Structures are given as C-alpha cells and as structure tokens.
Amino acid sequence: MxxxxxxxxxxxxxxxxxxxxxxxxxxxxxxxxxxxxxxxxxxxxxxxxxxxxxxxxxxxxxxxxxxxxxxxxxxxxxxxxxxxxxxxxxxxxxxxxxxxxxxxxxxxxxxxxxxxxxxxxxxxxxxxxxxxxxxxxxxxxxxxxxxxxxxxxxxxxxxxxxxxxxxxxxxxxxxxxxxxxxxxxxxxxxxxxxxxxxxxxxxxxxxxxxxxxxxxxxxxxxxxxxxxxxxxxxIARGYLGVAIQPLDRELATYWDLGEVHGVIVNGVLDDSPAAEAGLEIGDILLRFDGHELRAEKDEDIGAFQRLVARTKVGTEVRLDVLRQGSRETLKARLGVQPKVVPDEEETHFGFTVQEVTAKLFRLHRLETRDGVLVSFVERGSEAEEAGLGPGDLIQRINQKPVAEIESFRDAMRSLPPDTPFLIQARRGDNVRFVLIVPRTSDKHVDSGSEPNAGGS
Known part of the structure; x- marks a missing residue:
C-alpha cells in the first residue's frame, strides 16, 4: 500500500x-x-x-x-x-x-x-x-x-x-x-x-x-x-450579527466605486451587536478593527467570518463603512456567537426534538422560539400514528409549558408509565393537539405461542 x-x-x-x-x-x-x-x-x-x-x-x-x-x-x-x-x-x-x-x-x-x-x-x-x-x-x-x-x-x-x-x-x-x-x-x-x-x-x-x-x-x-x-x-467565538455578500467588480462598477473593496451588508439581525452599532442593509464594510476586507467571490466570505469569530467576545471593534457614497466609522462590541449545533433529545415514542437555535428559528420562519422543534419521526412509531411530524413546534405536554429543551425533558420525565399524554404543537399558523398512546409490552406478545428458545 x-x-x-x-x-x-x-x-x-x-x-x-x-x-x-x-x-x-x-x-x-x-x-x-x-x-x-x-x-x-x-x-x-x-x-x-x-x-x-x-x-x-x-x-x-x-x-x-x-x-x-x-x-x-x-x-x-x-x-x-x-x-x-x-x-x-x-x-x-x-x-x-x-x-x-x-x-x-x-x-x-x-x-x-x-x-x-x-x-x-x-x-x-x-x-x-x-x-x-x-x-x-x-x-x-x-x-x-x-x-x-x-x-x-x-x-x-x-x-x-x-x-x-x-x-x-x-x-x-x-x-x-x-x-x-x-x-x-x-x-x-x-x-x-x-x-x-x-x-x-x-x-x-x-x-x-x-x-x-x-x-x-x-x-x-x-x-x-x-x-x-x-x-x-x-469555544467562545465573537459575534457581530450580519449577513454579507461579496463586493464583486460588476457591482463596484455599477455603483461607480472605483477600486473600493469590502463586503456588502445584506442582513442585520435584530438585537445583535451590528444592529446596536447602527449597521444598515446596503452598507459596505471596508475594514474590521483595522483589517482591510476584500471579497469578490462567495468563497472569499469565509475570511471575514473567521476574522469576527477569532476576535475575543466583548471586544469593542471599529467598523469602517461606506454608506451611500460617504465614509463613516461605527463602534460595535462583539457578543457571543449563538449556538451552531442544537441540543437534541430522543424519546422512547419514536420522535426526536431539537432546541430552537437562532438559525433554526430563521430557517423554519417560526413566530417564536418558545418550544422545541420536532426533527425526526420514526416510521410506524407511536408518534407517527398520532400525527406528529417533523417541523412541529411542541409548546405544551399534558398542560405543562415547554419553553426550551430542559422544560421538555422535565415534562417527559414526569409522565406516568404506559399512560397516554397530550402534546400541543404549532404547525404553521395552526395549533395541533396530538395524543401519544404508548405501546405496552403485553400488546406485542401472542398468548397462544411460546417464545423460540433457539434451535430447530
């Protein structure tokens, strides 16, 4: 070899x-x-x-x-x-x-x-x-x-x-x-x-x-x-709270920017350090805390993302911005990057839930982050038979509010064994009531036959 x-x-x-x-x-x-x-x-x-x-x-x-x-x-x-x-x-x-x-x-x-x-x-x-x-x-x-x-x-x-x-x-x-x-x-x-x-x-x-x-x-x-x-x-990473795109030469020419380089702000997240600093959609970021920014292709965007992530949380950074032809300087204090990988919980009833991270909140266009998101439903399980589906936002179990993953775990731990329980979930604009009926072990045993001990 x-x-x-x-x-x-x-x-x-x-x-x-x-x-x-x-x-x-x-x-x-x-x-x-x-x-x-x-x-x-x-x-x-x-x-x-x-x-x-x-x-x-x-x-x-x-x-x-x-x-x-x-x-x-x-x-x-x-x-x-x-x-x-x-x-x-x-x-x-x-x-x-x-x-x-x-x-x-x-x-x-x-x-x-x-x-x-x-x-x-x-x-x-x-x-x-x-x-x-x-x-x-x-x-x-x-x-x-x-x-x-x-x-x-x-x-x-x-x-x-x-x-x-x-x-x-x-x-x-x-x-x-x-x-x-x-x-x-x-x-x-x-x-x-x-x-x-x-x-x-x-x-x-x-x-x-x-x-x-x-x-x-x-x-x-x-x-x-x-x-x-x-x-x-x-890992604690710095967080600014913007979405960006490259400033390619075609856009630079269209806006008559000459040899200006940077990245275009095409989204500002609510309550983020970027929002508090006054960044706006359409701003062109020229420098981040003294570091010149240059991105003409999508693959160049990673350099800016790494630069922000590697800056210590709590650092006040200087943002040099071009806004409608005028150069401005803003100050932002970096926050902690929101969780990227959501915490999960798998149940014995054939469904798995995730905590609602900021990314999942935007991806699923949810109205609230209160609840847990169903990420998987096993075929043929109690959850599937009851009508629970991926994308459902569980907000209550047997009248107990579910605001996040820990309250979901607490509610599941408090369920009496082998007893049906009611899930209240949001699906789009509607509220759905789902009754999960556990399968007890005696339902799977055929009383007219003996278990096979092996051999033939």
Missing amino acids: TRFLLTLPLHLALVGCTLMPAAQAKDALDELQARIIRVSERVTPSVVHIEAAVKLNNRRNLVTGSGLLMDPNGVVVTNEHVVERAEKVSVIVPGRPGRYLAKVVGMDKQTDLAVLKISPREGEKPFPVTPLGDSDRIRVGEWVIAIGNPYGLDGTVSLGIISGKGRDLRTDNLLNDFIQTDAMIDRGSSGGPLINLQGEVLGINSRGQGRGIGFTIPINTAKRVVADLLGEGH
Missing part, C-alpha cells in the same frame, strides 16, 4: 533528478526515501485507530477514523464528524494490546475537531507523541506525508505536496481555511496527521474530494481548539 501511494510523488522527484548527474540523482532519491521511512516510523506510533458506535435517529452504525496523540497522558485529537453522536468510542494504539475506552472531552463542529481522553493502563509507559509544527509557515509545493487508517488499513502512509492553502470549502457551519494536499486522504484517514519531512505535524486531515484532492485542518487551529476544549469545555 505504502509503495503504491508513493509512486506518483517519487516519479515527480525522479523527473527532477534527471537534470542532475546520475550519482547525485541516486543519492538525492535515496536520501528522500530514507527520510520518508524515518519520519513515518517515528510518527506512526502516535497515530491511533478510532471506532465510534454512533446512533442517528433509529439507526446505529460503527464509524471508523484516525486520531493523533497530542499528550503522553492520553489526549487525542480527531475529527468531530468521526465521533459526532457517538454512544461509545474506542481507541486502538499501535503496539499496545486491546482497546482503550475513550471519553469525549469536547467537540467543535465549526472546525471539525474533537478531543478525546484515554488513560494508560497500570504499569504502561506514557503514550508516544509527535512534535507540532507551525502551519502559518507552510509553503505551497512543500513535501508532506499523511498517516491514517483508511478502510481499516492501520498505519497507511502516503506522500504528496501542499497543493494550496487558505481553502474555503463553503461548507455549512465550517470556519476553516483548509490546507489542500494531494497526499491521499480516504475514508478512515480522517483525524490522522499531515506531517512535513522534519516529522512535525502541520495539520489534522479532515476529508478527501476525489483522487489527489484532500483537505487538512491547520495545526495552529487545532492547538487553539484543543486548548479551549481542555480548559473551558467549549
């Missing part, structure tokens, strides 16, 4: 070496090969195999991925999408017997990173770790090695180069400026490291998009996220 994945990059190196005298070319290739082997052997012991038992609605699956030991005491970084919704996570460490049960310390969907913790067994040595590099110093064309466990093939090594940096994938909820590489990143490689030929970790591999196109989370991003999750248990 390793030999096959090295073929193309080594072929390119060989082409370069044809310009050298034969002896020098052979020495250069031998040195490159020796270095790849040396670095791979040194790093591979810190690259772990992850198995996550995941439950999504009424289905359970085993998801496999990779991870990197970042601390001798058992701190592991991997991708959020590897352990999302995991009921149980196991980690296999190269050269050590059995599996380690892992605790999920924290997850961050916006960077696709998660932190796990495993503990050495009694008498074991500390876990091996690999030095972390500086992803701000990488250069396009630099040789890199990806190590992971694609398709369960532990310790797979592939060689490539850095094909690009600062890539914005325009994926919902992601804030990353990815490193692009042609080192192979396949299913199961997610969470493994991308390293340079000095054996330093440059990033955490996230996803592949076709042969020879892979994307890696910069290690400097991972350092910040891991530190925050270990310290605070969550």
